[in-house]
Amino acid sequence: MSGELTGLTALVTGGASGIGLATARMLAARGAAVACLDLNALDADGRPTVPEPLIGVYGDVADDTSVDAAVAEAAERLGGLDILVNNAGILGRGTVESGGLDEWKRVFDVNVFGMVRVARAALPYLRRSEHASVVNMCSLGATVGLPNAAVYCSSKGAVLALTTAMAADHLHEGIRVNCVTPAPVDTPWVRRLVDAAPDPQAAFAAVSGRQPNGRLVTPEEVATAICYLVGPAAGSTTGVSLPVDGGSRGVLLSMDPRLLPARSRL
Structure with a gap:
C-alpha cells in the first residue's frame, strides 16, 4: 500500500488541518505528490504551514479568482493533477425558520459552490x-436528519447529488467521481464546537455516545476511505457514497451493547 500512488499528483482543499491534512499526509505516504489548498496554507510570511513534503497553496474556495489561481499554481508545481479531494467545508446551524438566508448563502457558497x-x-x-x-x-x-442543522444537511445533500451527477458527466472522460459520508469526526473543528458548550466534557460524551460504535470517527479513518477511492483498487468504482460512520446509517442498537454476550459485541 505504501507505494500504490507513486507517480500521481493530488490536490486537497482544506488540507491544512483536520481531515484534509490527514488525507494529504496519507496520500503522500502512499507515494503521491500532494498540494494543500487552504486559507491557512501559508503563514504571515508566506511560508507553508503544512509539513514537508506537502505543498501549501493559499486559496479561498468561495472566490472564483482565488480558486483559479490556486489550482493553476498547484498543477504547475505538481506537474499536473490526477487526484482532487474536495474537502473544504464549513458548519451551519439553525432550522429553516431560525437560520437567516445570508447564513444559507454562506454555507452553500463554501460547501457546494466551492466544490464546483x-x-x-x-x-x-x-x-x-x-x-x-x-x-x-x-x-x-x-x-440522516440532524437537529438544528437544516442548512448544513441541505448543503451536504447537494454534495451527494453533485457527486453522482459529476460521475455521470465525466465517466466517458475517464474521470471517476465519488464521495465519503462520515459521521462526526474528531477534528479541531468539532473540538472547538464542543469546547463552546456549557459543559464541554458532557457535550463530547454525548456526541460520542450517539454513535453506534461509541466514539467519533478519526480523521485517519476518513483518509483511508479517500485513499481507497482514488487508488487503483477502486478503478471500477464511481458515483458511490462510502460511509465512514461507525454504523450510524446501518446499525440500530436496541439495547446497551455491554449487556450482550462478548462474542456479539461490536
Whole structure:
C-alpha cells in the first residue's frame, strides 16, 4: 500500500488541518505528490504551514479568482493533477425558520459552490490524466436528519447529488467521481464546537455516545476511505457514497451493547 500512488499528483482543499491534512499526509505516504489548498496554507510570511513534503497553496474556495489561481499554481508545481479531494467545508446551524438566508448563502457558497469552483478549475488537468479521480467530502447529514442543522444537511445533500451527477458527466472522460459520508469526526473543528458548550466534557460524551460504535470517527479513518477511492483498487468504482460512520446509517442498537454476550459485541 505504501507505494500504490507513486507517480500521481493530488490536490486537497482544506488540507491544512483536520481531515484534509490527514488525507494529504496519507496520500503522500502512499507515494503521491500532494498540494494543500487552504486559507491557512501559508503563514504571515508566506511560508507553508503544512509539513514537508506537502505543498501549501493559499486559496479561498468561495472566490472564483482565488480558486483559479490556486489550482493553476498547484498543477504547475505538481506537474499536473490526477487526484482532487474536495474537502473544504464549513458548519451551519439553525432550522429553516431560525437560520437567516445570508447564513444559507454562506454555507452553500463554501460547501457546494466551492466544490464546483475547484472542480471546474481542475477538470482541464484531470482530463490529461490516465488515473483521474475526484472525491467530494459529504456527510452523514446528507442522508440522516440532524437537529438544528437544516442548512448544513441541505448543503451536504447537494454534495451527494453533485457527486453522482459529476460521475455521470465525466465517466466517458475517464474521470471517476465519488464521495465519503462520515459521521462526526474528531477534528479541531468539532473540538472547538464542543469546547463552546456549557459543559464541554458532557457535550463530547454525548456526541460520542450517539454513535453506534461509541466514539467519533478519526480523521485517519476518513483518509483511508479517500485513499481507497482514488487508488487503483477502486478503478471500477464511481458515483458511490462510502460511509465512514461507525454504523450510524446501518446499525440500530436496541439495547446497551455491554449487556450482550462478548462474542456479539461490536
